[in-house]
Amino acid sequence: MFSEKSAFVKGIEIGGKAPVRIQTMYDKPFGAESTESIISHIGELKAMGCSLIRFAFASKSDAPYFAQIAEHSPIPVVADIHFDYRMAILAIESGAGKIRINPGNIGAEWKTREIVKAALDHGTAIRIGLNSGSLPPGSGKVPVRMVESALGYIDLFESMGFGNTVVSLKSSDGAETAEAARLFASQSGYPQHIGVTEAGDSVTAAVRSAWTLGNLLSSGIGDTIRISMTGSIDDEVAAASELLRVTGLSRKGVRIVSCPRCGRHTFDTIGFLWKNRSRLLALDKDITVAIMGCLVNGPGEAGYADYAITGYGDKVYIYRKGALCLKTSSEDASNALFEVIANE
């Protein structure tokens, strides 16, 4: 959306006038789950707003799994490569839409050139992914060194006629990440993937990332984002979707409102929210759904929502535009709410 140049990953545009894309990274080794189950999970992530998913590609034995997933995934898959240029080429040949490399840990320059040649042959994008922790030794400020390294690799790629490039400059320190991203944006038109790396558990990661990425996005920097967390990848996508919503960059998906609960609560908002969050976020509707803890204040407090749900004992009450439209049992609560929304 913000960079001058675009990169293309299996037809998905990153940068230029394209919407900001959400990414996550699959969190298990290949073989830990069936390919069918991974594909089905990717489908759920896509419905929540995820546009790209990255897999660690560490050895030759990963290739058949990766190829199968790349073939059937509903969104492009990205291979994350470290150290071994042959794994990068194998991932490209196995159908990666993009590979993420840090040329600094690939070794001799000819190895990086071999990767770029393979990417040119297959139409694969490359992310130059630099982390503060893996920069070559040197003096000077980390953001400056990250930007200098990235620009050097871009020159190398361009000298080979390759421009399908995305850059990421990440640090676990939000201020350092933001400084590097701003400095890079002032010197290059290539799209940026932005994120705070090793950001902690879901709460700290969401807060740190919202502050850092929110400020960058509000200044027009950032073409793809990941809210990296020590938590579930569903949470990563949900947090990123919410960030794009609150920054006004996306209106996709439901805006969920839920009360914090207090001693008056007679409806389990926490249980209901966890059970139904993914399904709600997957609805492609620009609506607000309120999940409220009690009949006393809930309906009034949620009067502005398009739909609201609350309950008392075994009874559940569903409201449309502030007016009661359905009473049902607690077992039927989820289905009843989705039916009311679907029948609108």
Ligand code: SF4
């Ligand atoms: S809706 Fe009810 S339970 Fe929730 S915070 Fe308000 S008063 Fe408390």
